[in-house]
């Protein structure tokens with residue numbers, strides 16, 4: 001017998017069972033509205049992060065210290081544009097419109113990863129971004145290759161392969177600087193000092209302050225908590241810093257034999273909240289650059305629409321003549 005007050009939509013029950021048995025969800029499958037909304041928000045924020053993330057490094061393309069470095073950096077920045085495009089397409093499979101997503105970004109309503117609101121004053125910042133920012137992105141994204149929404153999971157497989165290349169090119173820049181002159185080593189250390197804490201904050205607030213996490217975990221959108229992923233990143237990165245001969249700017253960092261993990265200090269969450277609110281060092285600059293790029297590209301969108309319209313008219317005329 002069914003109690004009218006507790007009865008849930010049978011489609012919802014079937015969905016929950018399917019997802020908890022690690023089944024994947026495809027665009028035409030029935031899904032709860034809240035699941036769809038959560039995914040549109042997460043995937044579009046991820047897409048915006050890739051697109052805005054081109055800027056801090058794009059800043060160094062013309063100043064990269066050799067042709068080889070320039071080629072690698074152009075390829076990397078171009079990959080990030082590609083990641084943005086796969087992700088906008090994945091969000092479109094959930095019924096989101098590309099224009100709405102882009103408008104939300106340009107109007108400052110949509111969020112993107114706060115890490116891209118920090119400046120890149122030296123060449124070593126390009127090394128630190130590849131090593132640490134792309135490294136943190138990989139830690140976040142490898143579990144997303146098994147996320148419950150099929151198109152997102154499949155996009156992540158390809159994205160992660162490219163991110164590994166990004167991480168290596170960054171680490172190699174750091175290695176060369178760390179083995180270079182005293183001035184180069186100092187430049188590498190200062191870049192590590194700038195990026196360390198913002199990178200730890202890329203995993204989001206501590207679990208006890210992360211209200212949406214539990215539901216995303218139940219839906220298998222998210223597979224590990226923010227704190228688990230942050231710990232994983234620290235454990236992987238400390239030996240890499242040691243190999244470079246650089247020191248991580250955290251006096252509380254210490255191997256904990258009992259836990260089998262590194263203990264580490266508390267990131268500056270006040271700073272994080274300020275950056276999220278739009279008051280980071282480069283928030284305004286990043287959005288203004290994006291708005292300008294969008295305006296400068298208006299003629300391309302207009303031309304593409306006019307071309308599509310012409311083709312449609314030609315096809316119509318041909319089918320009438322036949």
Ligand SMILES: [Fe+2]
Pocket residue numbers: 050079080083159163
């Ligand atoms: Fe990317």
Ligand SMILES: [Fe+2]
Pocket residue numbers: 080134137162163166
């Ligand atoms: Fe990347």
